[in-house]
Amino acid sequence: MDKKELINRINKLKKEKNAIILAHCYQNIEIDLVADFVGDSLGLSQLAAKTNADKIIFAGVYFMAETAKILNPTKKVYLPNVSGCDMADMINLEQIKNFKAKNPNVPVVCYINSTAAVKSECDICCTSSNAIEVVKSLNTDKVLFVPDKYLANWVEKNLKNVKITAYQGYCPTHFKINAEDILNKKKKNPRAITLSHPECKNEVVEISDFVGSTTQMMEYCKKSNEKEFIVATELGVVQRLQRDYPNKKIIPISNEIFCPSMKENTLEDMLYTLENENNEVKVNENIAKKAINCIDRMLKVM
Numbered sequence: 001m002d003k004k005e006l007i008n009r010i011n012k013l014k015k016e017k018n019a020i021i022l023a024h025c026y027q028n029i030e031i032d033l034v035a036d037f038v039g040d041s042l043g044l045s046q047l048a049a050k051t052n053a054d055k056i057i058f059a060g061v062y063f064m065a066e067t068a069k070i071l072n073p074t075k076k077v078y079l080p081n082v083s084g085c086d087m088a089d090m091i092n093l094e095q096i097k098n099f100k101a102k103n104p105n106v107p108v109v110c111y112i113n114s115t116a117a118v119k120s121e122c123d124i125c126c127t128s129s130n131a132i133e134v135v136k137s138l139n140t141d142k143v144l145f146v147p148d149k150y151l152a153n154w155v156e157k158n159l160k161n162v163k164i165t166a167y168q169g170y171c172p173t174h175f176k177i178n179a180e181d182i183l184n185k186k187k188k189n190p191r192a193i194t195l196s197h198p199e200c201k202n203e204v205v206e207i208s209d210f211v212g213s214t215t216q217m218m219e220y221c222k223k224s225n226e227k228e229f230i231v232a233t234e235l236g237v238v239q240r241l242q243r244d245y246p247n248k249k250i251i252p253i254s255n256e257i258f259c260p261s262m263k264e265n266t267l268e269d270m271l272y273t274l275e276n277e278n279n280e281v282k283v284n285e286n287i288a289k290k291a292i293n294c295i296d297r298m299l300k301v302m
């Protein structure tokens with residue numbers, strides 16, 4: 001089947017089934033051709049919270065589809081390929097319970113990149129775009145943060161009066177980026193502005209001109225009068241910036257900085273899932289009831 005025919009069939013089935021496709025910016029760029037919304041984790045959860053669709057096809061990783069299901073218990077949510085997030089999988093229910101037991105009576109913030117079971121044990125969720133505001137909203141001087149130690153460190157640096165005890169998880173994709181890579185790119189492109197994601201190591205964030213979520217970096221690039229950007233994050237963001245701003249020079253760290261779990265979905269998978277309704281995501285009712293508080297509380301902050 002050629003691409004045009006594939007896209008037509010996907011769009012026709014979406015209409016017939018009142019289904020939408022939500023896609024993260026790290027997905028293969030061809031997914032944008034059929035997605036109803038492409039964005040970062042916060043944008044995706046905000047959209048999932050207000051959609052009127054009966055069915056949600058999630059082009060992303062497991063925790064994203066799980067979050068959409070928790071927000072829409074009566075709707076059907078599908079994950080065309082059951083791919084997980086390596087950072088989310090660094091902490092499980094037992095580990096969060098132990099972490100809390102070692103640090104009692106401290107509010108727990110969990111990055112949205114975590115399983116529903118972990119969320120069910122936390123007080124409030126955050127994404128990379130609202131982590132600072134979420135921690136601030138707690139009005140406390142001590143916080144536990146799971147699972148991303150680098151995001152926790154960046155939040156702590158931005159909020160002088162809060163001591164964050166971080167679980168020692170991290171994103172293996174962003175971990176591959178080193179300060180030296182940026183300095184090398186800078187030597188060849190001295191006027192370039194460096195954008196990085198707060199999942200990057202401290203040494204990377206410290207030498208960046210702007211640090212923000214996927215969407216925040218893309219917005220920065222859109223609004224800036226500058227013409228050259230070193231983009232220290234996942235390849236999907238680099239490729240979308242190159243597509244959307246052909247007059248700007250978008251410089252990747254390397255084509256090797258990609259998240260394998262995010263690259264599994266193809267247009268063919270979207271069609272297959274719309275036709276066969278495979279891989280429906282289910283969340284245990286008791287876990288979902290507890291986890292929704294954590295997500296709702298974040299959505300009220302922003």
Ligand code: 13P
Nearest residue numbers: 040041127128129213214
């Ligand atoms: P954001 O979507 O918040 O930028 O997070 C990036 C990420 O790693 C998603 O898994």
Ligand code: SF4
Nearest residue numbers: 085086087171173259
């Ligand atoms: Fe998880 Fe990192 Fe992949 Fe995002 S990029 S889904 S944090 S492993």
